[in-house]
Amino acid sequence: MLVSLLFPLISNGASNIAYLDVKQDWRLEAVGPWKARSDHRALLAMHHPWSASEAGNFSLAWRTITIPESWQEPIFLSFYQSDDYHGVKPDPDAGTLEAQGFIGHRFKRVLVDNEVIWNRDVADAVAPGTPAMECVALPVHPGQRFRLGLLVFDDTPSTVLLPEDYYRHPDFGTSRENDASAYSFRTSVFWGDLTLHTGDVTPSPEGRPSQQRMAAAHRERWPAPEPEGKAAPDKVRFRLDLGGPRLEPGFPLHMGIPLPEGAVSDPGDIRFQTAEGKAIYTQKRVLNTWRDGTVRWLQVDMAAPNGDVAVLAFARDEARAPGGMEAEASPTGVRVKSAGISYEAPLGNFPHTLQYRNVPRFSELRVRAVVQGESLEAVPSVVQAQEDGPFSTTVLLEGTLEASMRSYGQFSLALTSFDGMPWLKGNFRLINTENDALAVSSLALLLPFATPPGVLRVGAGEVELPCTIEQRDAGAATVNGEPVADTLVVPAWEHGAVVIRNFAPLYPKRITINKEALEVDVVAGGSVPVIFTPGEAKTHEIWLALDRVDPVAFGKSVQSPPLLINAAYVAGTSAVGPAATVAAMPAIMGPLTAQYAGKSWQDLGFESGLRHFPGTRHLAQPDSWANNYNDRLGSLLAAWLLSGDRAWFDRACDLAGHVLDVVYIHADVPGNDWAGAMHGPGQNHVGPPWNPALRTSGLALYYSLTGDTAARDALLGTAEFCRRTKAGLRHLGSRHHAGPMDAIYNAYDQSEEPVWLDEGTARIQAMLGIADMRRGVWSEVFGSESYRAGVPWMSMQLAEPLYRWYMETGDVQAAQLLVALAEGFICEQIAWDDPAQAAYYSPAPRQEAKPEFALQVLPALFAAHELTGDTFFLDAAKQQWDAWCQTGTWHTALELFWQTPWLCAYLEKHGLSAEAEGPVVETNP
DSSP: OOOOOOOOHHHHHHHEEEETTTTHHHHHEESSSOOOOOOSSSEEEEEEEEOOOOOOOEEEEEEEEEEEOOOOEEEEEEEEEEBBBBOOOOTTTTTOBBEEEOOOOOEEEEETTTTTEEEEETTSSOOOOOOOOOOESSSTTTTTHHHHHHHEEEEEESSSSSSOOEEEOSSOOOOGGGTTTTTTTTEEEEEEEEEEEETTTTOOOOOOOOHHHHHHHHHOOOOOOOOOOOOOOOOOEEEEEEESSSOOOOEEEEEEEEEEEOOOOOOGGGGEEEETTEEEEEEEEEEEEESOEEEEEEEEEEEEOOEEEEEEEESSOOOOOSOOOOOETTTTTEEEEEEEEEEEEEEOOOOOOOOOOOTEEEEOOOOEEEETTEEOOOOSSSEEEEEEESSEEEEEEEEEEOOOSEEEEEEEEEEEEETTTEEEEEEEEOOSSSOEEEEEEEEEEEEEBBBBOOOOTTTTTOOOOOEEEOEEESEEEEEEEEEOSSOOOOOEEETTEEEEETTTTSSEEEEESSSSSEEEEEEEETTTTEETTTOOEEEEEEEEEESSSOHHHHHHHSOOOOOOEEEHHHHHTTTTOOOOOOOSSHHHHHHHHHHTTTTOTTTTTTEESSTTTTTEEEETTTTEEOOOOOOOOOHHHHHHHHHHOOOHHHEEEEHHHHHIIIBBBSSTTTTTTTTOOOOOOTTOOOOOGGGGGGGOOHHHHHHHOOOHHHHHHHHHHHHHHHHHHHHTTTTHHHHHHHHHHHHHHHHHHHHHHHHHHHHHHHHHHHTTTTTTTTTTBOOOSSSSSSSOOOHHHHHHHGGHHHHHHHHHHHHHHHHHHHHHEEEEEHHHHBBBSSSTTTTTTTTSTTTTTOOGGGHHHHHHHHHHHHOOHHHHHHHHHHHHHHHHHHHHHHHHHSSOOOOOHHHHHHHHTOOOOOOSOOOOEOOOO
16 A cells, blocks of 8 residues: 655745655565665665675665645755765775775666656765755656655676776785675665755755754753862772882882862862871872862872872871972072982082982082984083972973084983982983984983992892993893893992883993992993984983982882872772773773783883884884884773773883883974874884874873873874874874874863864864764775775774863764764664674675774763763663673773773663673784
């Protein structure tokens, strides 16, 4: 029986318009393997699977309609249509991308009764953006009753080659004749927003219903009220992890502590104490604030307390400062005074008279270098106090390595001392700010002893002076030319010791001690100089003890400094964004921890050396380096947030050093506008910037956890590079927008400067012009030139920056894009007949589903539910989570792991967890 519809009139002046709901009153017919359904987007989808087509097969949707007598001719049909098949000739430079062109085989058609009034090959181009509405005049009259049909028809079998057909297998050695799938022809066609109207009306289709849901939810959410001040817990217990044996003089604890939004306006309103309630004096510095101005991240410096616990109390800090340190600045320099370490740093010179408890230990400190074969001494042009006690002080000395005819880069030396403790920490950095590569044979700190050192001990035995300790390669260190088994070599004498953090992996290194002086050479290249490329830096952490210490405990404390650990509290503050600990997903960290437990960087495929530690090869190619590919720093810190296992934190700190020195580009690179960017994967650590690798969330979190201002400078520099060069702005690939958008968000989050708000808003608008917002897909090429649709693991790299940008700014368009991408994935990449099967990796039919990418995609599905209140998204997220739990596969903690704490927050919220353990998948996509 035919279904008929007599439209109610919708007046628009003298014009009339009627919208056709694709979910009502349509009859669906098919011949062959075609399937059709109406989906959540108010689209009618017709799908042919990955199999050969046969002539005469089709998918048809039809209904009967009667045009009202009152309408005036001409009468039009406007509609949206799109498909995921692309038949334009393949790009000859597309490498190994598969391409199968079937031109003239399959057609999309609109019928009035049996007449074709609109016809198009499915091989038409899949262009970026939302396709314009089609509009076609109907051969009908007022009062006429007719049948309207939407048809996809197989006119010529795919096994019959037509003149314009083409074929390219990803393996160039495979011919069409030897490929069992050479004639498989998959297509999904989408119809929507069908509108009948007279000639003087312009349809305004409503689009996806989720857009209206999102807009309504936004109106309820924004403008968000200022937080009233959350009820902070009275006390939070942190586990104290010393990282090594306890040192008798004590050791400084330095880290960032998050606080809940609205909880603390004045850092003086919190305090640290022992488990017994004894006050711990804490030096504090605000690193970042919430939108309401309350403290979000607080840097704390204190003496590591006795016992295994430190307690954060949300109460007024009445702890009295210790004896106190002071950096007294004057026009002639800086003088550091304390009951422990003291020294003077005159303007234009390095410190002299370094003493401990008024007893001189070193007469002075000098910096010597050999660059391009030329010996020189460094002279600081800047001497200033960065932090001025009373627990710790930091004096910064900066200058340029100057020779007679030219400069050889910029250096900085930050010296930090601690009240009542014999430790002097030095952060020593050289940056190549020159136009040429620099060959550095030596970069040494020279410290003449005030009195001879007496007996020297290295490890368990005494060593005669002079003594030279070297690390020349990844093998054992040597003491006076003899190999030693210790991985942590700490020379100690009667009144001191010296430790270089990561001495062994950051070779070549040399420590020379004689009766006159201590020399610490951090770039001991000698006859084989270390090459610093333009824009490259190297930072070395050197600790001096100015009194008798246990050298083993000292070395271990430097290598793994004290930490306060409470993963559940850190996640619960929301200072890292939505996050939960591994308790929400107990299966995932167990296998990962087992895989990494006790492993060195070399065991994990990373390499050592002054430029390489901890670097790894990219795609196992010679001299091609990953350069923090896929924000490995952020992924390692995610593992730390999930587990509270300090091993992940230590790994992240190691990797952060590599990112901040070698990956981040500190200065101009001749012929390239790269300053402020990060090198992408490529040769010799100097590959050109790659948009997806410009993510800075790992750097932002590292800054929050450590207070390392170099990380903040780098994330702002990366954002400035993106703004200056418009990095990725016009690129058609989703992940090329994801990296820069992440960088812009973090710059705005750190600074709240309007320039980043403007840049982010402009980028959101650019993305809306590339994504097909009607379907909710970012149609792009991955794995195939012929099948272009959303590539989930790439497009969902946008999820976190879009979500955070919306939450920070209220930019509803960012949220709309996130919801659209989630909806497009559900409707197009999940199999109709088996919801457990989803194409996480690529829409290309030759590609495997690769469920290990699910952890990258799932947060967006949960977020779409949060942003719309639509249970469609929650049901899909739960369904896909259940399916993932059956496979339990995921990437390593170094690959695309950064969104996992966010996923855990949703799992915890909805009472979901995974019990079964699965394999970790080693991939490098």
